[in-house]
Amino acid sequence: MKRRRIPRYFFERSAVEVSRSILGKYLVASDRSGKIKEGRVVEVEAYVGPHDRASHAYKGKITPRNKAEFLRGGYVYIYLVYGMYWQLNIVTGKKDHPECFLIRAVETEGRAGEASGPGKLCRYFGFDKDFYGEDVGKSPKIWFEDRNEKIFPKNIACSRRVGIDYAGRFWALRKLRFYLKGSSVITKLNKSKF
């Protein structure tokens, strides 16, 4: 099988473009013991910029937590939610324009569902703050591979993002979650007030 590490500039496009084109690519990483783990990306969410009310960088606010979002595309932005789950994001777009996508699910070769969900995925791969700011074009710890799987637009579905009701009706309903139709590990939509 042909394998090619995806170069960093792949991520220097809009969050929506990168979100759609990363589907079907492989996330590969080595954990602390050097063991390689990998999975096929099947579900992501786009956070599209400082005007996106659901984004941590809303209104361009920079904090110690989100400062990686202001790097150019291709760097890791990872943070802890609910005191116990890490969320893996890859920055997209230009420097100083905070956009990124959140990886919500990948398919693995092992047990079904072991990386279905943004928190479970990070637990499976061992992602934590040690990966903050990694360059996926160069890092020995985390990268993406193109294995020549052709994904057609008709295979991509989109829907609203999960768990961001606080951002208000407009942003909660925007179709910024992208996934491959037919994958068995897609997050169930939880109920929303909208």
Add this chain to the structure above:
DNA sequence: GTACAGATTGAG
């Protein structure tokens, strides 16, 4: 210094 909510998950 104190308060509080969160881009989740799994159990009941």
Add this chain to the structure above:
DNA sequence: TCAATCTGTACT
């Protein structure tokens, strides 16, 4: 339906 668990952020 709800608790687990803790950091970042806002406010005193």
